[in-house]
Amino acid sequence: MTLQNRVTIKDIAKATQLSVATVSRILHKKGQHSSVTVKRVTETANKMGYVRNTSAADLVNQKSRIVAVIVSNTKSNFSEHIIDAIESKAASDDLNVFILHAGNRDEQSQLKAIKTVIERAVMGIILVSLELDDNVLTTLNSTSIPSICLSTSVKDTAIPFVTSDNYQMGYAATQLMIDKGHTKIAIAGIPTAGSINQRIAGYLQCMSDHHLRVEPDWIQYGTCTYDDGEKTWQVYAKKREITCAICASDLTAIGMLNAITEMGLKVPDDISLVSFDGTDIVDMVRPRITSISQSFYEMGLAGIKFLTDGRTIQKQYLPFKIVERESTRRLEK
Amino acid sequence: MTLQNRVTIKDIAKATQLSVATVSRILHKKGQHSSVTVKRVTETANKMGYVRNTSAADLVNQKSRIVAVIVSNTKSNFSEHIIDAIESKAASDDLNVFILHAGNRDEQSQLKAIKTVIERAVMGIILVSLELDDNVLTTLNSTSIPSICLSTSVKDTAIPFVTSDNYQMGYAATQLMIDKGHTKIAIAGIPTAGSINQRIAGYLQCMSDHHLRVEPDWIQYGTCTYDDGEKTWQVYAKKREITCAICASDLTAIGMLNAITEMGLKVPDDISLVSFDGTDIVDMVRPRITSISQSFYEMGLAGIKFLTDGRTIQKQYLPFKIVERESTRRLEK
DNA sequence: GTTCCTTCTGTAAACGTTTACAATACCTTT
DNA sequence: AAAGGTATTGTAAACGTTTACAGAAGGAAC
Numbered sequence: 001m002t003l004q005n006r007v008t009i010k011d012i013a014k015a016t017q018l019s020v021a022t023v024s025r026i027l028h029k030k031g032q033h034s035s036v037t038v039k040r041v042t043e044t045a046n047k048m049g050y051v052r053n054t055s056a057a058d059l060v061n062q063k064s065r066i067v068a069v070i071v072s073n074t075k076s077n078f079s080e081h082i083i084d085a086i087e088s089k090a091a092s093d094d095l096n097v098f099i100l101h102a103g104n105r106d107e108q109s110q111l112k113a114i115k116t117v118i119e120r121a122v123m124g125i126i127l128v129s130l131e132l133d134d135n136v137l138t139t140l141n142s143t144s145i146p147s148i149c150l151s152t153s154v155k156d157t158a159i160p161f162v163t164s165d166n167y168q169m170g171y172a173a174t175q176l177m178i179d180k181g182h183t184k185i186a187i188a189g190i191p192t193a194g195s196i197n198q199r200i201a202g203y204l205q206c207m208s209d210h211h212l213r214v215e216p217d218w219i220q221y222g223t224c225t226y227d228d229g230e231k232t233w234q235v236y237a238k239k240r241e242i243t244c245a246i247c248a249s250d251l252t253a254i255g256m257l258n259a260i261t262e263m264g265l266k267v268p269d270d271i272s273l274v275s276f277d278g279t280d281i282v283d284m285v286r287p288r289i290t291s292i293s294q295s296f297y298e299m300g301l302a303g304i305k306f307l308t309d310g311r312t313i314q315k316q317y318l319p320f321k322i323v324e325r326e327s328t329r330r331l332e333k
Numbered sequence: 334m335t336l337q338n339r340v341t342i343k344d345i346a347k348a349t350q351l352s353v354a355t356v357s358r359i360l361h362k363k364g365q366h367s368s369v370t371v372k373r374v375t376e377t378a379n380k381m382g383y384v385r386n387t388s389a390a391d392l393v394n395q396k397s398r399i400v401a402v403i404v405s406n407t408k409s410n411f412s413e414h415i416i417d418a419i420e421s422k423a424a425s426d427d428l429n430v431f432i433l434h435a436g437n438r439d440e441q442s443q444l445k446a447i448k449t450v451i452e453r454a455v456m457g458i459i460l461v462s463l464e465l466d467d468n469v470l471t472t473l474n475s476t477s478i479p480s481i482c483l484s485t486s487v488k489d490t491a492i493p494f495v496t497s498d499n500y501q502m503g504y505a506a507t508q509l510m511i512d513k514g515h516t517k518i519a520i521a522g523i524p525t526a527g528s529i530n531q532r533i534a535g536y537l538q539c540m541s542d543h544h545l546r547v548e549p550d551w552i553q554y555g556t557c558t559y560d561d562g563e564k565t566w567q568v569y570a571k572k573r574e575i576t577c578a579i580c581a582s583d584l585t586a587i588g589m590l591n592a593i594t595e596m597g598l599k600v601p602d603d604i605s606l607v608s609f610d611g612t613d614i615v616d617m618v619r620p621r622i623t624s625i626s627q628s629f630y631e632m633g634l635a636g637i638k639f640l641t642d643g644r645t646i647q648k649q650y651l652p653f654k655i656v657e658r659e660s661t662r663r664l665e666k
Numbered sequence: 667g668t669t670c671c672t673t674c675t676g677t678a679a680a681c682g683t684t685t686a687c688a689a690t691a692c693c694t695t696t
Numbered sequence: 697a698a699a700g701g702t703a704t705t706g707t708a709a710a711c712g713t714t715t716a717c718a719g720a721a722g723g724a725a726c
Binding site: 351352353354355358364365366367370389391392393394395 | 702703704705706707708710711712713
């Protein structure tokens with residue numbers, strides 16, 4: 001059987017001696033029909049192996065029951081929690097979820113993904129962990145398809161977002177370590193641009209609020225990867241000033257942990273480590289990593305609810321939790 | 334602007350005083366047209382913010398340029414390598430990749446995902462790490478859309494697959510440890526059903542080939558999770574017979590590693606650990622986990638190539654590599 | 667017997683695109 | 697001047713579905 005001769009409602013109409021209208025109505029439970037006809041139609045549909053041609057249906061309906069989730073393809077491990085939430089709510093609303101990948105700062109691949117889904121008249125677009133430039137934002141605004149950003153904020157007022165407050169998280173991580181007696185605190189692996197960069201602003205503000213000096217070397221940029229952690233430690237190791245590093249992601253913290261251990265030093269005895277995210281992996285390494293844990297599941301839920309239950313939120317910051325584990329210690333003077 | 338009045342080629346035709354046919358041809362670079370007309374059309378298309386209605390196009394073309402990847406939603410971390418490969422080849426062939434999730438042994442969610450994509454006339458379906466029951470197989474066979482299974486084998490001869498030879502991997506893992514002097518070798522976390530279960534057959538055969546006894550307790554089933562590793566160690570710890578455990582996945586090995594450490598024992602001094610998969614994470618924990626590493630990227634590549642470059646493969650077993658790291662030691666008698 | 671419901675089914679247009687075929691205009695060749 | 701070719705554009709049908717509207721058949725009320 002080729003695609004060309006898939007069974008259509010026309011075939012079923014012919015087989016049952018009915019009109020296509022009747023068949024269509026019965027197959028979608030619209031209008032009223034005698035029970036014998038209903039039975040006859042559904043049975044022949046099954047027997048003939050009918051599958052709906054969604055392209056045709058979408059064409060006349062001008063919409064589809066698909067939610068598109070476009071996810072950054074950079075190796076971050078938190079998006080699965082967001083997706084989990086989206087899929088579970090979508091399933092109960094009988095929606096389908098299509099996941100696409102795009103480069104975090106790659107305009108071309110973002111545009112391609114967005115074009116692909118708006119061409120198909122999806123009912124909504126959820127953008128996860130993507131920093132969008134102006135070009136992408138105008139494309140998004142030029143369509144009437146609702147979209148929302150998760151885990152990034154966006155200046156454009158037309159696009160709502162749900163994320164954690166990166167500034168506050170940066171501040172909280174710093175405050176936590178200051179409370180534990182640290183004064184020489186570094187921050188590692190944060191990207192130079194995008195809303196996530198606000199973590200550095202929070203860090204700087206907190207340090208300044210406590211009249212603590214910040215050496216330029218202490219701020220090391222990156223892309224939240226494992227490698228960033230390993231490499232940044234090589235920089236920190238040169239002077240051996242710092243007693244604590246705040247890491248851009250769980251993976252960055254683990255990379256640094258391993259680099260530190262490699263050098264014969266110990267976490268948290270010699271260096272304390274805090275990470276952002278707080279995914280499962282922080283409990284898999286030893287010592288377990290103290291983290292600023294984000295509410296990823298709630299983030300996904302907020303995103304899909306925005307698309308299904310009406311469009312109220314415009315900007316929303318979700319709470320984060322400070323979870324102390326084994327990678328941080330109190331510094332005795 | 335609502336979806337209802339999106340710009341169509343009809344609108345462009347009106348604006349440019351041309352026929353829809355000409356507009357359509359120019360927008361898809363078919364046929365020849367005067368350069369001025371081409372310019373006029375493309376410019377107005379841009380100006381008016383035209384986006385193609387793929388539903389309409391798919392409807393007449395009877396196909397789409399979409400590859401559907403249906404992935405098991407169980408927490409396994411190797412699928413990203415498979416998807417990476419699929420996406421990179423798809424990008425160079427100008428195809429779009431839609432990823433859907435389905436339960437590993439959940440017939441309903443599998444059927445739903447498959448129905449969703451065949452209704453949209455995708456050009457191919459790649460099933461990753463999914464054990465398919467008969468119902469799903471018949472649905473797959475009833476359509477003319479080509480499909481292929483990755484990381485699982487399937488009895489049905491109509492559906493091709495690419496995977497690692499689980500029997501041989503089970504045998505190889507066991508042989509490795511026997512070569513290192515171990516005789517009391519356990520195997521943990523393997524599912525009771527599905528092709529992956531063949532790892533146990535390989536293990537048993539290897540033990541038997543070396544005239545080694547296997548206690549029933551040594552074989553502990555599971556679902557390749559981190560928790561399986563933790564829990565299974567509680568079982569093994571009761572008798573403290575074994576000197577080595579072969580773990581169903583990297584995560585299972587790490588779970589066991591942590592449980593072992595928790596008890597004050599050491600890997601590999603007290604217990605050696607081997608895992609299947611060999612994803613990035615085996616190098617992130619200490620000690621690094623010795624693994625039977627599968628060729629996931631090549632698996633993804635083989636899957637997408639099957640769909641694009643012609644359909645030659647029917648069944649293919651990809652090579653695996655034994656990578657010794659720090660979680661295994663030679664046992665001196 | 668007329669009118670009015672109700673219940674069921676059919677007719678036909680519409681969705682936006684693609685493409686085979688026809689048509690036109692203009693240019694070359696004879 | 698006729699014939700043939702080429703370059704460009706238009707006409708119209710087709711894809712499979714949905715749905716407003718019309719129609720038919722039967723029953724109930726007067």
